[in-house]
Amino acid sequence: MSLPDLVLYDEEFRKIKESLNRLASDANANVVFLVDKNGQQIAAVGDLQSLDTTSLASLTAGNVAATDGLARLIGEKEFSILFHEGERDNIHISIVAQRVILVVIFDERTSLGLVRLRVRRAMAELEKIFEEIAGKAEKEKQALQADFDSPFAEITDEDIDRLFSE
């Protein structure tokens, strides 16, 4: 496989959550979440009860992928910010470290200007965290190439059969 797995450990996960929480409260946003470019949700904070975050993650990634395709067609590398304005709620999407997508959902209790300002600060924080993650993954790869302690090393056929037993 060409791409390395994204592996997230507790420490970074906590840092990401902290950063997202800060962004949500500073920008007065309803929901803030982070998705990787393949549509996997990494973390989400805010008023998530009424929200189907899995679908949201997948559609956001599809949206960003399609927009990336458009960008390349006209000779741009990417459109780093997307903004969708609704009657009540709005979605602000930005790309962090070229690999993850930061999504902020907000309503009239705040403004696009404030959201953009706070997003910029959060992006700097998140970029640093993802650099750490990439560095850690790289180190681990080198150090443990031979015997990486994967929890999946012991998967058996029975484990897989059990998944489909219902």
Place this chain on the structure above:
Amino acid sequence: MTFINYAAREINCKIVYYGPGLCGKTTNLQYVYDRTNPAAKGKLISLATETDRTLFFDFLPLDLGTVKGFKTRFHLYTVPGQVFYDASRKLILKGVDGVVFVADSQEARLEANVESIRNLDKNLKEQGYDIATVPYVLQFNKRDLPTALPADEMYRRLNIKREPTFEAVATTGAGVFDTLKAVARQVLMDLKKR
């Protein structure tokens, strides 16, 4: 790209259903959706045209249970099969962990199947994958049609690396879960190797 979240003890894998237009990729997903316990599935999202042709993708998140203490979530995607949606197909293959190729058994669609496999090979390469090593399962769909080719003839023309092959009738569900299980098995076994 499998995403392993040690913090939430979750593992996410992406499976893509590929194949020529109208071969039954969406029908496969629809059947899985209909037959899965509501607690284990999310919404089935279809980005389709007004005539129900897939425009961008269908998406179905599935929680299969735990393996070694990790919650396994499979994200099932379909691509739009029609030839001119190639740009969209490439996007959906990004980060794929396993591919199901759904072949249309009708004699008249044999060339379309061959062409679509060629297209899959090319698009996988562009994303840095090799069809020879990526977890891959073949399904012969629409076995119930009178115009269906004999399975062994299809096998000769379409099977490329002795991948597990299943006969199916996606509208009634025959073979649908066998196919999914086979690709899930390969994806999880693939994790073990790395």
